[in-house]
Amino acid sequence: MEALLLRASxxxxxxxxxxxxxxxxxxxxxxxxxxxxxxxxxxxxxxNNEKAQYITGEKKEEMKWIHxxxxxxxxxxxxxxxxxxKAWYHIKQELPDPDFTVKITGQQWAWRMQHPGPDKQLDTxxxxxxxxxxxxxxxxxxxxxxxxxxxxxxxxxxxxxLKQDAIPGRTITGWFKPTxxxxxxxxxAEMCGIGHGxxxxxxxxxxxxxxxxxxxxxxxxxxxxxx
Amino acid sequence: xxxxxxxxxRLLGMGTLAICVFSSFSAVARSGQDLxxxxxxxxxxxxxxxxxxxxxxxxxxxSWYLEKQLKNFSSGARGAxxxxxxxxxxxxxxxxxxxxxxIKKVSEYVSKLKAHRPDSTLNGDVAAGQAxxxxxxxxxxxxxxxxxxxxxxxxxxxxxxxxxxxxHSFGNKMRGADPAKDPMGATMAPMAGIxxxxxxxxxxxxxxxxxx
Ligand SMILES: [Cu+2]
Numbered sequence: 001m002e003a004l005l006l007r008a009s010x011x012x013x014x015x016x017x018x019x020x021x022x023x024x025x026x027x028x029x030x031x032x033x034x035x036x037x038x039x040x041x042x043x044x045x046x047x048n049n050e051k052a053q054y055i056t057g058e059k060k061e062e063m064k065w066i067h068x069x070x071x072x073x074x075x076x077x078x079x080x081x082x083x084x085x086k087a088w089y090h091i092k093q094e095l096p097d098p099d100f101t102v103k104i105t106g107q108q109w110a111w112r113m114q115h116p117g118p119d120k121q122l123d124t125x126x127x128x129x130x131x132x133x134x135x136x137x138x139x140x141x142x143x144x145x146x147x148x149x150x151x152x153x154x155x156x157x158x159x160x161x162l163k164q165d166a167i168p169g170r171t172i173t174g175w176f177k178p179t180x181x182x183x184x185x186x187x188x189a190e191m192c193g194i195g196h197g198x199x200x201x202x203x204x205x206x207x208x209x210x211x212x213x214x215x216x217x218x219x220x221x222x223x224x225x226x227x
Numbered sequence: 228x229x230x231x232x233x234x235x236x237r238l239l240g241m242g243t244l245a246i247c248v249f250s251s252f253s254a255v256a257r258s259g260q261d262l263x264x265x266x267x268x269x270x271x272x273x274x275x276x277x278x279x280x281x282x283x284x285x286x287x288x289x290s291w292y293l294e295k296q297l298k299n300f301s302s303g304a305r306g307a308x309x310x311x312x313x314x315x316x317x318x319x320x321x322x323x324x325x326x327x328x329x330i331k332k333v334s335e336y337v338s339k340l341k342a343h344r345p346d347s348t349l350n351g352d353v354a355a356g357q358a359x360x361x362x363x364x365x366x367x368x369x370x371x372x373x374x375x376x377x378x379x380x381x382x383x384x385x386x387x388x389x390x391x392x393x394x395h396s397f398g399n400k401m402r403g404a405d406p407a408k409d410p411m412g413a414t415m416a417p418m419a420g421i422x423x424x425x426x427x428x429x430x431x432x433x434x435x436x437x438x439x
Binding site: 107108109110112113114129130131132149194195198199 | 265268269307308309310312315316318319320322323
């Protein structure tokens, strides 16, 4: 999975783990089912002048072909659900103490990012607001307060393996911890109108020094010009 | 039967190919009318504007003005301020235009649409508005008809509610705050400050929109 899409958050590997597990289990049963299917097609191909029979699958030795895979798949499901809930609980239910909090507001069709300024506190005069650009420090735990001004949007950061719906009227709190520096995509993952497809933004993950320099470069101008 | 299936398969394949080729060709040369289709979602099928969506009338606005604004939106000179709700809606739309050529085409197309005088939604004092309008008149013309030489757009077709919003935007530094990015808007920004309060804005807009 990492080969397809970089991981940049502390929990990206957990989500990938679940996807790997699903792929592995579903892949295993897919291959088994195909092998059995083709084996039977071959075994019961037309021979001599034997007449085709109609099998209802009610005899015990016929039913075991249903029951055994069925039971085994249920076991696999339980394993899957266990690991899925474990990952989900860690990402969506736990809320580790934050180093910083940012406010992310979706609207048709842009993201407004409110960063705590040099005082590290949100909702103060030195907050830095950007449009379609979120700047965070690598290795720090962030809380995000997600809001929407109009319709439903979904804040999605593929490299974080994070997706969270933004619902008008609600403030949804979640968290992430970036683990690598770089600039990555943010996208809207909930159909929100004609501009949905181009409602993208960037997340810039930088070191503490870079972040500091960036804040200084704004030189007290709390509402920065975006892009 | 086998030949029937393969014929169907071939037909499907060729159809898909034809659609791909056709759509890529039509993407190369989108006419002003093609491009305008996207605008209609908010600005209305005639470009008459939709107040409910906050989208002003654009039909019949001069193409030099439309062109300039589309460029401002796509460069971020307009519609990139974090508090500019409506501007941020327009900005991604302007960015779907892929070249100056396309901006030009759609602007020309829209400028040739029949201009629409929206109904007045304000109820200010016309006489007070007329006195205030004396300042605006120098650039926007005695009848609000606009003047390209002064980079002043006509004031008659957008809707008074839109003009109200823009005067506020200029005043709040959401539009025309940076002379380097938007010199045309920067000339308007201090003018917006001349209007003392919402009452003054309402008066002057009532005067303009009730002009015959
Ligand atoms: Cu959206």
